Amino acid sequence: xxxxxxxxxxxxxxxxxxxxxxxxxxxxxxxxxxxxxxxxxxxxxxxxxxxxxxxxxxxxxxxxxxxxxxxxxxxxxxxxxxxxxxxxxxxxxxxxxxxxxxxxxxxxxxxxxxxxxxxxxxxxxxxxxxxxxxxxxxxxxxxxxxxxxxxxxxxxxxxxxxxxxxxxxxxxxxxxxxxxxxxxxxxxxxxxxxxxxxxxxxxxxxxxxxxxxxxxxxxxxxxxxxxxxxxxxxx
Amino acid sequence: xxxxxxxxxxxxxxxxxxxxxxxxxxxxxxxxxxxxxxxxxxxxxxxxxxxxxxxxxxxxxxxxxxxxxxxxxxxxxxxxxxxxxxxxxxxxxxxxxxxxxxxxxxxxxxxxxxxxxxxxxxxxxxxxxxxxxxxxxxxxxxxxxxxxxxxxxxxxxxxxxxxxxxxxxxxxxxxxxxxxxxxxxxxxxxxxxxxxxxxxxxxxxxxxxxxxxxxxxxxxxxxxxxxxxxxxxxxxxxxxxxxxxxxxxxxxxxxxxxxxxxxxxxxxxxxxxx
Amino acid sequence: xxxxxxxxxxxxxxxxxxxxxxxxxxxxxxxxxxxxxxxxxxxxxxxxxxxxxxxxxxxxxxxxxxxxxxxxxxxxxxxxxxxxxxxxxxxxxxxxxxxxxxxxxxxxxxxxxxxxxxxxxxxxxxxxxxxxxxxxxxxxxxxxxxxxxxxxxxxxxxxxxxxxxxxxxxxxxxxxxxxxxxxxxxxxxxxxxxxxxxxxxxxxxxxxxxxxxxxxxxxxxxxxxxxxxxxxxxxxxxxxxxxxxxxxxxxxxxxxxxxxxxx
Numbered sequence: 177x178x179x180x181x182x183x184x185x186x187x188x189x190x191x192x193x194x195x196x197x198x199x200x201x202x203x204x205x206x207x208x209x210x211x212x213x214x215x216x217x218x219x220x221x222x223x224x225x226x227x228x229x230x231x232x233x234x235x236x237x238x239x240x241x242x243x244x245x246x247x248x249x250x251x252x253x254x255x256x257x258x259x260x261x262x263x264x265x266x267x268x269x270x271x272x273x274x275x276x277x278x279x280x281x282x283x284x285x286x287x288x289x290x291x292x293x294x295x296x297x298x299x300x301x302x303x304x305x306x307x308x309x310x311x312x313x314x315x316x317x318x319x320x321x322x323x324x325x326x327x328x329x330x331x332x333x334x335x336x337x338x339x340x341x342x343x344x345x346x347x348x349x350x351x352x353x354x355x356x357x358x359x360x361x362x363x364x365x366x367x368x369x370x371x372x373x374x375x376x377x378x379x380x381x382x383x384x385x386x387x388x389x390x391x392x393x394x395x396x397x398x399x400x401x402x403x404x405x406x407x408x409x410x411x
Numbered sequence: 412x413x414x415x416x417x418x419x420x421x422x423x424x425x426x427x428x429x430x431x432x433x434x435x436x437x438x439x440x441x442x443x444x445x446x447x448x449x450x451x452x453x454x455x456x457x458x459x460x461x462x463x464x465x466x467x468x469x470x471x472x473x474x475x476x477x478x479x480x481x482x483x484x485x486x487x488x489x490x491x492x493x494x495x496x497x498x499x500x501x502x503x504x505x506x507x508x509x510x511x512x513x514x515x516x517x518x519x520x521x522x523x524x525x526x527x528x529x530x531x532x533x534x535x536x537x538x539x540x541x542x543x544x545x546x547x548x549x550x551x552x553x554x555x556x557x558x559x560x561x562x563x564x565x566x567x568x569x570x571x572x573x574x575x576x577x578x579x580x581x582x583x584x585x586x587x588x589x590x591x592x593x594x595x596x597x598x599x600x601x602x603x604x605x606x607x608x609x610x611x612x613x614x615x616x617x618x619x620x621x622x623x624x625x626x627x628x629x630x631x632x633x634x635x636x637x638x639x640x641x642x643x644x645x646x647x648x649x650x651x652x653x654x655x656x657x658x659x660x661x662x663x664x665x666x667x668x669x670x671x672x673x674x675x676x677x678x679x680x681x682x683x684x685x
Numbered sequence: 686x687x688x689x690x691x692x693x694x695x696x697x698x699x700x701x702x703x704x705x706x707x708x709x710x711x712x713x714x715x716x717x718x719x720x721x722x723x724x725x726x727x728x729x730x731x732x733x734x735x736x737x738x739x740x741x742x743x744x745x746x747x748x749x750x751x752x753x754x755x756x757x758x759x760x761x762x763x764x765x766x767x768x769x770x771x772x773x774x775x776x777x778x779x780x781x782x783x784x785x786x787x788x789x790x791x792x793x794x795x796x797x798x799x800x801x802x803x804x805x806x807x808x809x810x811x812x813x814x815x816x817x818x819x820x821x822x823x824x825x826x827x828x829x830x831x832x833x834x835x836x837x838x839x840x841x842x843x844x845x846x847x848x849x850x851x852x853x854x855x856x857x858x859x860x861x862x863x864x865x866x867x868x869x870x871x872x873x874x875x876x877x878x879x880x881x882x883x884x885x886x887x888x889x890x891x892x893x894x895x896x897x898x899x900x901x902x903x904x905x906x907x908x909x910x911x912x913x914x915x916x917x918x919x920x921x922x923x924x925x926x927x928x929x930x931x932x933x934x935x936x937x938x939x940x941x942x943x944x945x946x947x948x
Contacts, residue, residue: 263486263646271646273487274441274472309787311756313851314777315803323799327790355441355472358455370473373591374450375616409833410790 187382202386205363208276209344212283213291217336219284220291224335225321227292228299242296245289250282254352257282261353274355279363282349287339294335295328302328330405337398341391439468440651443480443488445559446589448634449473451609451678457667461658467651475589477557483507483637486644489652491637492659494607495559499635508637512660515668515679516633519563520611521624522594523549523603531603537627542571548582550602554593555585559632564605567629594620607632609678634679636660660684705768707732707855707886708779712762713752715745715910723748724910725762730855735887737901737918739894741933744907746890747784750857753888754781777804780853784860786844788832793824793843796832800847814850821876822846838869845876855886862896874900894922894934906930 190198227238259265261273261281272278302324310320325332347365354361356370364387371380448454449471458469472482476493483491484507491508493499499511521531521540529547531540544551553575554561568575575583584602586593590610597604598618606614611622638656641649658664665681672678706729715723723745730736730753738746751757753764755776766775789796797818801811819825822842827835832843841861848856858877862870877900881887891897897904901918908929914921925931 262482263644265485268486268646274470306787306789308751308756308781308783312754312776312779312781313800313803314773319803323789355470355474357441357470357472360470370450372595373446373589375591375595375614377616408831410831 183378183381184385186378187385190379190382191386198383198386200359201362201364201367201383202390204276204361205344205365205387206390208279208350208363209283209340211280212287212343213336213340215280215284216287216291216339217332220288220339221295221325221332221335222321223288224292224295224297225299225325228296229303229320229324230317239293239296242289242293246293248286248289250286250346250348250350251352252348253286254282254349257285257349257353273353274357274361276354276361278353279350279361282353283343283346286346286349287343290342291335291339294338295325295332298328298331298335299324302331327410330402330410333398333402337395340394344391345387438466438651439470440489440648440655441470441472441487442490442492442655443483444471444473444491445476445479445493445634446473446591447494447560447607447610448492448679450591451613451673453609453668453671453679456671457659457664460667461655461664464658464663465654467654469655475554475556476559476562483639486639486646489639489648490655491639492634493559494632494634495562496633496635498559498562499637502637506643507640509640511635511637512656513682513684514634514636514659515665515681515683516631517608517679518625518632519560519605519630520608520622521603521605522597522611522620523623524601525619525621526601527623529603532623534624535626537624537630538567538571540624541567542573544603545571545573545578545582548578550582550584550600552593552597552600552602552604553583553585554590555587556589558590560590560605560607563630563632567605570629609673612673612676612678633682706730706765707767708753708771709765709768710753710762711765713749713759713764714761715748715752715757716760722910723752723759726907726910726912728753728905728912730886730888732854733881733884733886735881735889735900735902737897737904738888738890738907739892739897739904739930739933740907741929745910746907747859748910749907750781750859750888750890754779754857756781777851778853779855779857780848780851781857782841782844782848782859782861784863786840788840788843791832792829793832793835794819794828796843797847797850800851804851814852818846818850821849821879823872836869838865838872841865841869842872842876845873849876849880849885853885855888856880858887858889860890860892863892870896898922906933908933 227235227242257278258273260267261270261278262268263273272281306324306327315323345365347369350361350363351366351369354363354366356362356366364383368380368383371377371383450473454469454471458471462468472479472488474482476495476498479491479493480495480498480502482488484502484505491499491502492514499508502508503511521537523531529544529549531543534540553564565575579585584596584600586596588596590606591614593604594606594611594614595616596602598616598620603623636656636659638649638652639647641647660683665683668679668681669677708730710726710728713723713726714721726749738749740746752759755764755771764771766778769775789799791799794815797815798811801814806814819828822845824839824843827839832840835843845861856877862873865873874896877887877889887900889900897918904916904918904921905912906914906921906925906927906929908927914925914927914930921930922934925934
């Protein structure tokens with residue numbers, strides 16, 4: 177326990193020093209994860225909304241698949257992305273391996289099923305309330321999906337947050353396709369893994385504390401937004 | 412199929428967002444490397460010198476030797492720098508690489524807890540020391556990850572006539588992890604472990620562990636460098652890779668390796684052309 | 686009165702014999718869970734008429750409204766809109782207000798706008814109708830307020846004007862004032878009355894006999910999924926001929942429902 181507090185103290189010191197390497201690593205982490213979450217939302221929200229709002233053959237199978245994909249281990253996602261992006265893989269000519277773009281792609285594969293599966297649930301709950309009114313008004317399929325996504329927007333923000341949490345904290349996928357290259361693809365989680373393997377537990381823990389602080393800040397911001405939405409009965 | 416379409420869409424979206432700059436991919440190479448060279452800080456010392464000389468950025472992907480060989484065989488790297496000589500030679504003979512060369516060496520050491528329950532401290536014969544650890548059934552942490560270090564360790568056990576497979580799970584513990592993670596584990600459970608001297612010397616979380624066995628010629632650890640074959644993998648930047656290989660093997664590169672110190676100790680000994 | 690021709694054995698009776706029907710149901714049946722919930726209903730709704738649907742809880746009133754509006758498909762029989770099978774076009778010429786108003790998580794004005802925009806109305810006409818609906822509902826001061834924080838009465842008023850803004854030929858209302866206070870009820874009734882005066886046909890489900898008298902020209906009494914009595918609202922309410930309607934009006938009810946008959 178004593179060494180834990182000592183390490184924690186040193187961690188806080190490192191954060192307060194806030195050197196340029198730390199800023200670079202934190203910045204890249206945010207850039208990669210936010211991009212991945214944005215793309216995942218572009219794909220996953222409409223997908224989830226369509227599955228939530230429409231009845232079609234094989235719908236249950238699609239839901240089971242989305243829910244299962246939520247549990248994909250990041251390492252497996254990293255391997256899949258690696259095999260596709262590798263020079264020997266189908267997307268090799270894009271030359272994306274060991275770049276931030278590769279990490280964004282891997283995290284997008286990781287997060288999209290989460291966004292789709294959770295938004296399916298959110299939209300379906302909302303749609304149960306709206307379905308008859310939409311039928312009565314004669315709302316077409318496109319307007320239906322758009323209206324549901326808009327009306328569930330504050331709940332869907334929490335969905336995006338779940339995706340963000342998963343992506344920002346994972347190491348297995350980004351370390352395989354990013355390669356943890358200094359100043360190129362080194363993010364918070366891969367640095368934590370590296371520093372742990374070098375026995376630099378203080379630095380590793382300091383980055384862990386930064387990661388936690390970012391998670392707290394993002395969650396806090398979203399929850400504040402949601403609270404005001406609840407007051408307006410929008411959530 | 413969706414698995415293919417998805418990243419394509421993502422890549423297109425990323426390009427639209429300006430997050431990918433395909434044109435920026437020019438003056439750098441990727442080196443697939445073992446972890447010991449990176450974790451010890453060697454690259455942080457020599458790569459800036461190379462960049463200053465040539466303007467070429469070297470991006471190091473530090474993974475276990477097994478994974479580095481596999482990645483390079485896929486063409487995902489321009490240069491390979493690892494420590495598993497027979498594997499490197501097979502890599503070249505399989506056509507994945509062009510000519511392998513010695514770069515430098517250091518040695519492995521056997522580390523363990525200060526109270527040394529098997530009583531191996533000060534021994535020079537690594538095989539005898541391992542036999543004694545096995546006899547005492549003192550905990551031993553193995554990398555267990557098919558890395559260069561792991562392969563040498565397995566050879567030593569075999570020479571000592573110990574059936575490791577039978578002991579696995581009892582006193583012999585395969586962590587399946589990198590050098591640093593294995594050392595963290597060994598420190599945590601007061602176990603013996605074999606490490607390369609470079610990683611050990613720069614390792615911060617020693618947890619009361621110390622070097623108990625060193626100096627056996629069988630603990631010699633040779634690093635080699637291989638240029639990935641551009642005929643097999645057209646994307647390989649053979650020209651830039653060649654510049655790096657030549658520089659590492661040159662007098663200047665070798666001197667840079669020799670000059671690197673961890674806590675005042677030299678941890679890599681250049682031996683190119685030797 | 687000509688409605689005296691009503692017979693229990695032949696409940697198919699045109700309610701007011703002037704002009705072609707706007708909406709007709711023929712042999713309408715609906716089954717769920719192995720039970721027949723709507724059983725052979727024939728109804729004609731004529732343009733501009735106000736029809737009240739009454740009956741005990743579980744008699745199938747809401748179900749009937751949904752069948753007539755095309756929200757659910759009948760197990761047997763058919764619904765005709767202006768003589769042709771009811772389709773999406775037909776439904777767009779109707780509107781419905783539910784017992785609990787279904788409002789979007791948006792402002793008052795945005796709720797109106799949504800209903801009008803999904804019909805593809807051109808901008809100027811849409812804005813004109815929005816303004817008219819805001820004025821009619823007397824919710825003008827609340828245009829920018831989130832719809833779901835309005836009082837129950839205001840929410841239902843918004844739901845009614847939203848339905849009317851779509852310019853329906855027929856408006857369905859499913860117990861629209863069931864949970865409202867007298868003031869709010871009066872406001873809704875006024876909106877419905879105004880709509881009727883401008884020519885909109887009304888089909889209203891209610892338990893309130895006073896409301897039925899005020900808003901009903903014709904009355905359809907449902908019992909156990911069947912139409913057991915039809916006629917002018919005042920006549921049925923004043924002198925019911927069927928035993929079910931009489932029992933219900935006298936408060937000796939609920940013949941069809943075991944839990945209610947025990948009470």
